[in-house]
Amino acid sequence: MAGKVLGFTQKRRQLYARSVSPEKLMRAGDDFLEAGRYDDALNFYHRAEAKDRIAKVAETAVARGDAALLLRARKLLGTAATPEELSETAAKALENGKPTLAMVAYERIGDKEKAKEIRAQLGLSPPKKAIEKQKKEDETEVAE
Numbered sequence: 001m002a003g004k005v006l007g008f009t010q011k012r013r014q015l016y017a018r019s020v021s022p023e024k025l026m027r028a029g030d031d032f033l034e035a036g037r038y039d040d041a042l043n044f045y046h047r048a049e050a051k052d053r054i055a056k057v058a059e060t061a062v063a064r065g066d067a068a069l070l071l072r073a074r075k076l077l078g079t080a081a082t083p084e085e086l087s088e089t090a091a092k093a094l095e096n097g098k099p100t101l102a103m104v105a106y107e108r109i110g111d112k113e114k115a116k117e118i119r120a121q122l123g124l125s126p127p128k129k130a131i132e133k134q135k136k137e138d139e140t141e142v143a144e
Contacts, residue, residue: 005035015043022048029053033060038069046076058085065092067105083109090114 006014006028014020014028029044030053038057045053054076061070067089074081081089090105099118106115119126 005031005037005040011040015047020047022050026050026053033057038066039072042069042073042076051077062089063092065089065094065096065098065101067093067101067108071104071108081108 011028014024025044025048029041029048029050032038032044033041033053033056038060042054042057045057054073058070058073058077058081061067061073062085067086070081070085070089086105086109090102090109093099093102093105099122103115103118103122106112106118116126
């Protein structure tokens with residue numbers, strides 16, 4: 001059974017203390033993970049340099065369809081999310097009713113059509129960079 005999840009002040013003190021054992025940090029991370037507080041768990045695992053536990057959070061992110069969490073976990077591991085992971089994450093996100101997270105995964109994979117389709121379904125405008133790029137392409141076509 002998990003211990004009690006730390007409150008804000010306790011969490012901050014433990015996370016940023018000059019000397020705290022990796023075991024204590026990992027226990028706190030485990031408590032946060034069990035409570036579904038994945039970002040807090042990642043903070044503690046990262047501080048404890050517990051790459052195996054960070055990898056577990058990445059697996060959980062894929063299973064939950066949480067592209068943002070997957071990308072953060074992979075960044076902490078120093079590895080990029082694979083197209084297969086992102087594709088599975090996108091499918092799970094759609095299955096779980098999280099189209100925005102699916103859109104993030106599709107954009108990272110480079111599947112612009114699926115991302116564009118979701119963006120349209122959500123009534124979102126394209127990202128500013130995409131609009132600027134399209135304008136430049138349109139200007140180039142007109143000039144030719």
